[in-house]
Amino acid sequence: MDNRQEKDMRVVVIGSGIIGSSVAYEAAKAGAQVTVLEAGRIGGGASATSFAWTNATGKRPQPYFALNVAGMRAHLDLAREFGHAPWFHQSGSIEWYSNESDWAAQRDNADLMSNWGYGVEWISKARLAELEPEIDHSAISNSPIVYYPEEGWVHPALYVAWLLRAAKEKWNAEVRPFCGAASIDVHNGVAKAVKTIDGSVYEADAIINCTGSWAANGLDGVPSIPMASNMGILGFTLPIATTLRRQFHMDDLDVRPDGAGRLMIHKISVDSTVTEIQPLDPAGEQALLLLEAVQKVLPAVRKGDMESIRTIVRPIPSDNLTCSGWIPGVEGYYVAVTHSGVSIGPHLGKAVAQEVVGGQAHESLTDFRPDRFLAAKNGMGARS
Ligand SMILES: Cc1cc2nc3c(=O)[nH]c(=O)nc-3n(C[C@H](O)[C@H](O)[C@H](O)COP(=O)(O)OP(=O)(O)OC[C@H]3O[C@@H](n4cnc5c(N)ncnc54)[C@H](O)[C@@H]3O)c2cc1C
Known part of the structure; x- marks a missing residue:
């Protein structure tokens, strides 16, 4: 049942892998009007060809281990939330x-x-x-x-399909496959819209880049993330x-x-x-x-x-750790890219939604901000 008001925050999520679908689902659930733009098939990037082992073993430093454990717990929460999880096998x-x-x-x-x-x-x-x-x-x-x-594995294609379907049916999210983003329109340091390769324009209050290894190529108008994929x-x-x-x-x-x-x-x-x-x-x-x-x-x-x-x-950010946060100098533009995305994905979705839609920093992401790669030019991009 959709009971959205016109003033709902408009969030455009770029990319529909395990990260984009997690973010889209949680942002829609948190009350945003979500549009997902995907350059290719839904969930067809790295998530479609991942070993998809949910684990935190050997992951260091401790905050990164904790992020992976939070992801493992979030998989269990999601399974309870859906009542069944045909994508998830926690078999050790x-x-x-x-x-x-x-x-x-x-x-x-x-x-x-x-x-x-x-x-x-x-x-x-x-x-x-x-x-x-x-x-x-x-x-x-x-x-x-x-x-x-406590470890297990995921079928990412099913995960993506179930989350996006729920986001569409429950909260009216729009999902557009074969609709690649080309550039971000930035005016006076504020990201205003996404322009797609076919020339369409999607205005947004917040734009979240979940393009995995493609985050290195960047989109015109905004900085890219250094990757060591x-x-x-x-x-x-x-x-x-x-x-x-x-x-x-x-x-x-x-x-x-x-x-x-x-x-x-x-x-x-x-x-x-x-x-x-x-x-x-x-x-x-x-x-x-x-x-x-x-x-x-x-x-x-x-x-x-x-x-x-x-x-x-x-997809691996250049220091091997998760990169999640507002991009310095471009208000309203957020990036969420990580390796171990299958383990971390459902937690990252919740944390990003809290930051973008709820306007509250999530403690688990404190050590993983993009400003470790990018110096601010026009002030921080973070919303108050
Ligand atoms: C071989 C292998 C094994 C792995 N094993 C594990 C594991 O055991 N456990 C684990 O947790 N992780 C594992 N990973 C890592 C994990 O798969 C990734 O971290 C995760 O899939 C990343 O998800 P994502 O959504 O960020 O990226 P992707 O799934 O790549 O999604 C990004 C999406 O963005 C789209 N896109 C790109 N550019 C644009 C654009 N301009 N406009 C619109 N859309 C765009 C792409 O088409 C793609 O669909 C493994 C990865 C690989 C490759």
């Missing part, structure tokens, strides 16, 4: 390292996480066999095994008859179920085999490297089981 994750030289670092990290209140359990091989009977114990040998019960490669297998329910992380290999028996595979060392987005052969070099690594752990996986393999740019 399993971690081990095959080389003894990595065990001390693993223990130090687990101890620190535990001290910071994160769920950490050291489990035996027998317990692992109960949790995941198809993991081959010979691949583990006598490696210590950590189980993180890098390449990611994900493999997707054929449907495989396996009962694997949890993700596992062995050395630099990450594997999780992706629905209908398919597995999603990521290996950090394989990422660096490409330098730009390109089609990859599911029987090619990268696919073989990924399958070979998984086969050692899950014998159900066979050579030739890759169905597709995708490349994508991973």
